[in-house]
Amino acid sequence: MATKVAVIYYSATGNVYELARAIEEGVKEAGAEVRFRKVHELAPEEAIKSNQGWSDHALMTEDVLEASMDDLEWADAFIFGTPTRFGNVSAQLKQFLDQTGGLWFQGKLVDKVVGGFTSAQNPHGGQESTLLSMYNVFMHWGAIVVAPGYTDQSIFEAGGNPYGVSSTTHDEGPNEQELAAARYYGRRVTEKATALAASRV
Numbered sequence: 001m002a003t004k005v006a007v008i009y010y011s012a013t014g015n016v017y018e019l020a021r022a023i024e025e026g027v028k029e030a031g032a033e034v035r036f037r038k039v040h041e042l043a044p045e046e047a048i049k050s051n052q053g054w055s056d057h058a059l060m061t062e063d064v065l066e067a068s069m070d071d072l073e074w075a076d077a078f079i080f081g082t083p084t085r086f087g088n089v090s091a092q093l094k095q096f097l098d099q100t101g102g103l104w105f106q107g108k109l110v111d112k113v114v115g116g117f118t119s120a121q122n123p124h125g126g127q128e129s130t131l132l133s134m135y136n137v138f139m140h141w142g143a144i145v146v147a148p149g150y151t152d153q154s155i156f157e158a159g160g161n162p163y164g165v166s167s168t169t170h171d172e173g174p175n176e177q178e179l180a181a182a183r184y185y186g187r188r189v190t191e192k193a194t195a196l197a198a199s200r201v
């Protein structure tokens with residue numbers, strides 16, 4: 001049976017979305033079944049409408065399904081993405097994570113394999129602190145965090161973040177190096193989840 005991976009993200013203006021799509025490609029290359037999901041938007045319509053990039057992206061992704069607790073139960077592995085917001089996880093993704101109390105209580109997130117990705121405006125704008133903040137939640141779940149480390153040349157070429165995949169906002173979205181690191185990371189998390197599942201049989 002194919003490994004099941006959920007790529008779950010929040011993106012206002014599309015940078016995290018593009019990383020998420022590249023991660024999805026890597027997950028598929030590694031042979032997994034994937035659910036590609038955005039989390040529910042919390043911002044008011046007026047705020048979205050006041051920003052062209054935000055409203056364009058919302059329209060472009062209106063057909064992407066919203067993530068649910070069922071996706072977490074279904075998946076063997078999750079890879080979560082968020083924009084960096086003051087060096088932290090966006091409220092939208094955090095709100096989704098904060099709904100996992102029931103699954104956590106039932107032990108249903110224990111030993112799931114998990115990874116993270118983010119995008120920030122500045123090269124040192126808090127990518128690592130955002131990822132580490134997100135990972136606090138995963139440790140409470142008893143999940144198994146698979147970081148990229150320095151396990152592939154693509155990680156060095158994307159800026160050398162060993163905590164998770166990250167990008168620095170560019171006019172055209174993540175660059176080729178960052179997208180290559182994202183594809184690699186999708187494969188890596190999937191391969192670890194597959195190996196873990198095989199060891200349980």
Ligand SMILES: Cc1cc2nc3c(=O)[nH]c(=O)nc-3n(C[C@H](O)[C@H](O)[C@H](O)COP(=O)(O)O)c2cc1C
Pocket residue numbers: 010011012013014015016017082083084085086087088119120121122123124125126168169
């Ligand atoms: C409220 C808010 C807080 C932000 N905080 C940071 C930050 O701490 N560091 C940084 O470099 N960029 C920060 N940014 C910029 C975003 O992280 C960056 O533009 C990101 O690439 C957006 O991703 P998205 O296009 O997927 O929405 C912030 C943006 C907003 C709206």
